[in-house]
Amino acid sequence: MGELDGLVAVVTGGGSGIGKACAEAFVAAGARVGALDVHPGAPADGVLPVAADVTDGAALDAAMAAVADAFGGIDILVNNAGISSVxxxxDNDDAEWHRNLDVNVVGVARATRAALPYLRRSERAAIVNTSSIAATAGLPQRVLYSATKGAVHAMTLAMAADFVADGIRVNCVEPGTVDTPWVARLLARTDDPAGERARLQARQPIGRLVTADEVARAIRYLASPASGSTTATALPVDGGMVGLRLPRA
Incomplete structure (x- = not known):
């Protein structure tokens, strides 16, 4: 018996990186998963890929309906889709601010709104948002991304308050820098990708980047009925960044 046997999850940004790892972790625990993404990938055992953009409310409504029709409902929503700017x-104009806010903040609201009718019918409903350590730690050259992830952190607490009476738990994970294709693309835009990667690794006390699988397992725990008394919680998966103050070598 898996910890998510019989449950149905929707993962936005489920086509790659943390989202793909999350879909795989959920299936391994017995869930069926709707992987929503602009490029959702190919079908896999237990995974229904659905093309959807979190900036399009109508597309999200249709995607949630498609997952619910295929699997009989929705019990878990993982709001994971996101973008970033450096x-x-x-350094960023108004258009770039609006682009990031539309995906990272309003996209969470749109996906949640689309999933709510199904979540309210579930006896084991949970929402997990992907925030970031950038929500609570001042990182250089990340003001726009930090602003959006700080909003996701605050939204998580407010949503938990709004939905606790409906039996819907709401939590978030706050990863450090994760070794994903998305981070690789950001590094590729810098003048010194290898040096920047080394600096990111050194910034985390464990001395390496977080893996997508580590974040996925944390999300799986927060979504699982095993964490039934956990709501309005932000779980760092950050290699010790938030809690450790180590002396310089």
């Missing part, structure tokens, strides 16, 4: 507050 720079100080002076």
């Amino acid at each position: 720079g100080t507050v002076a």
Whole structure:
């Protein structure tokens, strides 16, 4: 028996990185998964790929209906889709701010709104949002991304308050820098990708990047009935960044 046997999950951004790892972890625990993404990938055992953009409310409504029709409902929503931009507050124009906010913040609201009718019918409903250590730690050259992930952290607490009476638990994970294709693309845009990667590794006390599988397992725990008394919680998966203050070597 898996810890998620009989449950149905929807993962936004489920086509790659943390989202793909999350879909795989959920299936391994017995769930069936709707993987929503602009590029959701090919069908796999227990995974229904659905093309959907979190900036499109109508597409999300249709995607949630498709997953519910295929699997008989929705019990878990993982709001994982996200983008990022690099720079100080002076480096990104209004259009870039709106683009990031539309995906990372309003996208969470859209996906949650689309999933709510199904979640309210579940006896084991849970929402897990992917925030970031950037929500609570000041990181250089990440002001726009930090602003959006701080909003996701605050939304998690407010959503937990709103939905606790409906029996829907809401939590978030706050990863450090995760070794994903998305991070690799960001590094490729820098003048010194290898040096920047080394700096990111050194920033985390464990001395390496977080793996997508580690974040996925944390999300799986928060979504599982095994964490039935956990709501309004932010779980760092950050290699010790938030809690450790180590002396310089």
